[in-house]
Amino acid sequence: MEEARLFKVIGIFYNMQDYEKIGLKAGLEIHQQLRTHKLFCNCPSILRSDKPSYILERELNPVVGETGELDVAASYEKNKSKSFFYEVYDTNCLVELDEEPPHSINKEALEIVIHISLLLNCKIFPVTQIMRKTVVDGSNTSGFQRTVLIAHDGWVDTTFGKVAIDYTFLEEDSARPSSFKEVDNTESESSKSYKLDRLGIPLVEIATGPHMHTPEQIKEVALKIGEILRACKVKRGIGTIRQDLNISIKNSKRVEIKGFQDPKIMIATIKKEIERQVLCVKNKNCQKEVRKANPDGTTIFLRPMPGSARMYPETDLLLLKISKNLINDAKRTLPKLVSENKSYLKKFGLNEELVKVVLKQNKIEDFKILLNAVDKPELVAKSLILFPREIAKRENKTIEEVEKILNLHIIESVLENVDKKFSSNNVKNVLQKIVEGKSLKEAFKKSDLNLKDEIKKIVKEKPSLSKGAYMGLVMGKFRGQFSGKEVSDVLDELIL
Numbered sequence: 116m117e118e119a120r121l122f123k124v125i126g127i128f129y130n131m132q133d134y135e136k137i138g139l140k141a142g143l144e145i146h147q148q149l150r151t152h153k154l155f156c157n158c159p160s161i162l163r164s165d166k167p168s169y170i171l172e173r174e175l176n177p178v179v180g181e182t183g184e185l186d187v188a189a190s191y192e193k194n195k196s197k198s199f200f201y202e203v204y205d206t207n208c209l210v211e212l213d214e215e216p217p218h219s220i221n222k223e224a225l226e227i228v229i230h231i232s233l234l235l236n237c238k239i240f241p242v243t244q245i246m247r248k249t250v251v252d253g254s255n256t257s258g259f260q261r262t263v264l265i266a267h268d269g270w271v272d273t274t275f276g277k278v279a280i281d282y283t284f285l286e287e288d289s290a291r292p293s294s295f296k297e298v299d300n301t302e303s304e305s306s307k308s309y310k311l312d313r314l315g316i317p318l319v320e321i322a323t324g325p326h327m328h329t330p331e332q333i334k335e336v337a338l339k340i341g342e343i344l345r346a347c348k349v350k351r352g353i354g355t356i357r358q359d360l361n362i363s364i365k366n367s368k369r370v371e372i373k374g375f376q377d378p379k380i381m382i383a384t385i386k387k388e389i390e391r392q393v394l395c396v397k398n399k400n401c402q403k404e405v406r407k408a409n410p411d412g413t414t415i416f417l418r419p420m421p422g423s424a425r426m427y428p429e430t431d432l433l434l435l436k437i438s439k440n441l442i443n444d445a446k447r448t449l450p451k452l453v454s455e456n457k458s459y460l461k462k463f464g465l466n467e468e469l470v471k472v473v474l475k476q477n478k479i480e481d482f483k484i485l486l487n488a489v490d491k492p493e494l495v496a497k498s499l500i501l502f503p504r505e506i507a508k509r510e511n512k513t514i515e516e517v518e519k520i521l522n523l524h525i526i527e528s529v530l531e532n533v534d535k536k537f538s539s540n541n542v543k544n545v546l547q548k549i550v551e552g553k554s555l556k557e558a559f560k561k562s563d564l565n566l567k568d569e570i571k572k573i574v575k576e577k578p579s580l581s582k583g584a585y586m587g588l589v590m591g592k593f594r595g596q597f598s599g600k601e602v603s604d605v606l607d608e609l610i611l
Contacts, residue, residue, distance in 0.1 A: 138365030139389065140325040141333050142281075143375075145340055146288075146318045146357045148350040151224045153315035154287045155217035155261065156210040160316040160350075162291075167202035167310070171212070174198055175253055199253035200308040202293055207311045213257040216431040220245070220263070220285075224317035227348050228265050228285045229437070229445040231319050234343045234452070235280045237269030239442050245432045249425035251418070253307055254289035255314065262286035262320070263435055271339045275332045284320040288313050291354070319344070325361065325369075330385040333360070334378060346450045360385070360408075367392040368401040371420060374408040383412035451479070463492035472500045481523055488530040494539050498526050502543045506550050520550050528555055537561070538599065540590065569593070570605050582606050 152159055175197065201212075209215035232239060247259040262284050269280035290309035321340055327333045337358065349355070358376035362385065363369045370392070375384060388406075391414070395401040403420035451459070456479050460470045473482055478499050485495040507517040529545050536559045537545060548558035573588055574580075580588075582603075589602045 134329050137389065137393070139328050139362070140364075141327045141360060141362040141385070142323045142325045143321070143327075143333070143337055143340070144323075144359040144361065144371075145321045145337070145344075146286075146359075147321075147344050148288060148355040149224050149227050149317040149319060150348045150350050151221055151227070151317055153211075154221050154224055154285070154317040155219075155315060156208050157218070158208050158211065158315065159206055161206060161312065163204050163206065163310065163312045165204075167204050169203050170308075171201050171203060172198055173201065173253070173256060175251070175258060197253065198306040200293075200306060201256055201290065202308065202310045204310075204312055207314075211256065211311050211314050217261065217429075220432070220435060221317055223348075224285060225265075225435075225437075226441070226445060227317075228283060228319045229442060230347050230449060231321070231343060232266035232269065232283045233442075233445060233449055234346065235266075235269040235271060235283065235321065235340075237266035237280060237283055239266045239437055240264060241437055241439075243435050243437070245429040245435055246426050247429050248286075249421070250289065251421065254291075254309060256290070256311070260286060260289060261429055265437070271336060271343075273332065273335045273339060275329075275335065278332070278336050279324060279326045280321060281324040282320075282322045284322070286318050286320055288316040288318050290314040316350075319349075325363070330382040333385060334381045337376075337381065338378065342453050346452045362388055362392075364389060364392050364396070366396045366401070368403045369420070370403070370414075371405045372408050372414055373405060373417065377408075377410075380408070380410065380412050384408050384414070387412045388414060465492055465496055469493065469496045469500070472496075476500055484523065485527055485530055488527045489533045491530075491533070491539060494533070494542060495530065498530060498542055498546065502546050505543070506547050509547070510550055512550070517550055521546055525549060525555070529558075532559060540599075566601060567605050567609070570602070570609060574609060582610060585610075 148160070150160075203212065210217055229239060243264050245261055245263040247257075248262050250258060250260050263286065264282060265285050266283045267281065269283070270277045271280060290311050291313040293308040293310050323336065327336060341356075344356070345351075356376055357374070360372040360375040361369055362372065370388065372384065372388065375381065392401065405417045405420055406414035407417050408414055453474055456474055457470055460473060460479070460482070465473070473479060473496055476499075481499055482495055485499060486492065489495065503517045503521050504514055506512075506521075507514045510517070526546070529542060529549075533539055533542060545558045549555065569592075570585070570589055573585065573592070577585075577588070585606055586599070586602055589606075590599065
């Protein structure tokens with residue numbers, strides 16, 4: 116009877132979405148890599164696929180936190196007696212090997228996290244302490260991760276109302292498994308290997324607290340935070356963002372689900388976790404634990420939930436002071452969200468596809484600059500995005516090679532001469548000539564064709580057509596080498 120009652124509760128939950136009855140509470144922890152050099156040294160934030168310079172071996176030695184206690188998760192991992200191997204590259208330094216104290220914090224990374232915090236409506240701490248956080252899986256050579264609390268008490272707007280953002284942090288990323296697996300699940304493994312290329316890349320961490328109460332609300336908040344991150348200087352691509360979900364129901368324990376970043380399975384993962392926790396409540400075997408999200412929405416056990424004993428102060432660095440001037444500078448340079456930029460671009464009459472590619476290529480600022488050169492928004496967007504790609508394909512070059520030639524200055528110089536030295540229709544041809552190696556002066560030069568003679572030939576070949584038909588034939592044949600006015604004037608002379 117008890118089991119039937121529990122499944123009835125699940126049935127009500129699915130049919131009536133009565134999440135309040137089962138006491139659903141959830142919070143998000145989002146870690147996003149920033150697009151700068153590393154956080155506590157000047158090493159580049161690049162990933163390597165070649166052979167390492169050498170490999171070193173370490174063992175985990177857990178230490179007590181500031182509470183004087185040993186973290187339960189660290190003790191759990193220590194009992195496995197694992198050895199850890201680290202692949203070292205020539206783009207690593209002694210800081211990443213934990214053989215040299217950290218350098219001063221990366222100022223650019225700090226400014227980016229302030230941008231993110233302001234967009235999340237957070238309050239910035241004027242003085243804050245860099246901390247060490249015990250790492251239990253060997254993914255840091257030091258056995259800890261450096262992290263610093265930057266801001267607090269923010270919020271995002273959603274269709275469910277405001278959802279609180281508790282904190283934002285700036286911290287260093289961990290080393291990545293050399294097997295390209297984010298998590299190894301085999302308990303019997305006696306060793307684990309990591310690459311040190313990712314260790315130390317700056318991360319922003321965003322923590323919401325247990326403020327969400329339906330799967331749909333959780334997904335909307337995750338997507339909103341994602342939009343804010345994409346507006347700032349962050350890395351893109353697989354592995355650059357890691358999103359965790361903390362979730363519980365009435366009479367259950369909090370569970371942290373790792374790898375919760377795929378929007379397609381978010382709601383399914385939440386519903387299956389609720390169902391699992393309902394059965395845990397029934398069987399009275401609820402534990403705090405960390406689990407991993409699977410592609411089908413299920414989860415698997417990883418390790419016990421870390422405790423509060425894992426944090427202690429970083430003694431190698433001074434207190435971090437964030438001045439009012441730095442905050443005011445960040446406010447003046449605050450980036451626009453994608454939704455705001457989309458609305459801005461649509462005001463110029465650009466179609467949905469052009470708006471999409473300008474935003475996807477992060478060319479909004481270049482678009483604004485080029486509009487000052489010529490007041491033709493569609494031409495600007497095509498010259499910035501589409502024409503270089505078409506030319507690259509035609510010339511059998513990579514887009515990177517073409518964009519190196521057709522930089523912003525070159526495109527601006529071309530567009531400044533539209534309707535002065537050539538027509539809008541000829542912009543692509545001018546850019547093509549520049550990629551072929553011609554100078555701006557040579558690319559701007561018109562052909563030696565005699566327009567009047569060429570139009571006479573067309574009229575003779577196809578007599579008795581309308582002026583509009585002849586305009587189309589001439590403009591198509593010469594692909595914008597002559598302006599519409601030039602062609603129209605000659606046609607008026609010949610036809611009349």
